[in-house]
Every structure is written in C-alpha cells, then in structure tokens.
Amino acid sequence: MAFESSLVLENGIAKITLVGELDASVAPQFQEKIKEAADAHAQKLVLMMEGLVYMSSAGLRALVYAKQKMGAQVKIYLIATQDQVVEPIKQTGFHYSVIMLPSYDASVIEG
Numbered sequence: 001m002a003f004e005s006s007l008v009l010e011n012g013i014a015k016i017t018l019v020g021e022l023d024a025s026v027a028p029q030f031q032e033k034i035k036e037a038a039d040a041h042a043q044k045l046v047l048m049m050e051g052l053v054y055m056s057s058a059g060l061r062a063l064v065y066a067k068q069k070m071g072a073q074v075k076i077y078l079i080a081t082q083d084q085v086v087e088p089i090k091q092t093g094f095h096y097s098v099i100m101l102p103s104y105d106a107s108v109i110e111g
Contacts (some may be wrong), residue, residue, distance in 0.1 A: 001053060007033045013110065014042035022059035030059070034066045045070050046109060050080035060088055067097055079104050083101035 002019035014037030037045055045066060063105060066076060076098045081089070089095050101108065 003029065005033050005066050007036055007044060009037065009040050011045075011110070012041075012043040013046060014040065014044070015046040015048060017048040017051070021054040021056075022052060022062065023054070023056040026059035026060040027062045031065055032064045034062070034069050038069045042048055043074060044109060045074055045076045046079060046104070047077065047087060048079050048104070051083070052085050053082060055085045055088060057088075060092060060094065063094060063098075064087070075099060078099060083088070 001020040003018075003022055004027040005019070006017050008015045008017075016030075016033050016037065018030065020026075034045075047066075063076075070076065078089070078098050078100045080103055081100060086095075086100070089098075089100075099108075
C-alpha cells in the first residue's frame with residue numbers, strides 16, 4: 001500500500017493525515033510535513049493515523065524527529081492508531097511522549 005501524507009494548518013494546530021505504510025523509503029516525505037508544521041509555529045501537532053497500516057523503525061525515528069523538531073512545549077496527539085502501529089510505539093516507550101486518543105476529540109485537542 002502506497003504512503004500518503006497531507007497537512008492542514010488551522011488555528012495553531014497542524015493536522016497530518018497518514019495513510020499506508022510508513023517505512024524508510026517514505027519517512028523523508030513525512031518529515032517534510034513535520035518541518036512545514038514546525039516552520040508554521042504550530043502549537044499542537046495532530047497525527048491522524050487511522051489509515052496507517054504499518055510503521056517501520058524509520059517511521060518511529062520520524063516520530064522522534066517530530067517531537068524534537070516541534071519542541072517540548074508542543075503537544076503531539078496520535079489519533080486512531082491501529083494496533084499493529086501502536087505495538088512498536090509502546091515497545092519503545094514513545095507513548096509516554098505523546099497523547100494517544102481513539103478518535104479526534106475537539107474538546108481535548110482544541111480546548
């Protein structure tokens with residue numbers, strides 16, 4: 001399955017939708033979206049991950065890059081992450097660095 005990512009910036013929130021398989025061959029494309037969000041001085045980063053079916057170690061490194069690039073003050077939300085993607089995130093302990101939600105909750109994210 002081909003990888004796709006799209007970025008929407010609105011009210012200080014950067015929302016990146018990820019679809020397909022995030023591996024080493026496409027990680028730079030995801031990192032470019034993160035850079036765009038950081039350059040726009042987004043206050044929150046929301047990763048819509050429902051359509052992401054696979055994430056390699058390169059994908060995990062891209063998540064770490066997001067945390068570093070956005071800065072400690074920016075909250076990162078992982079939304080609707082599938083089990084096969086959650087597993088490596090939890091194995092590395094990265095889930096302690098982000099907020100994982102089962103669905104987009106405007107009261108939590110936008111509040």
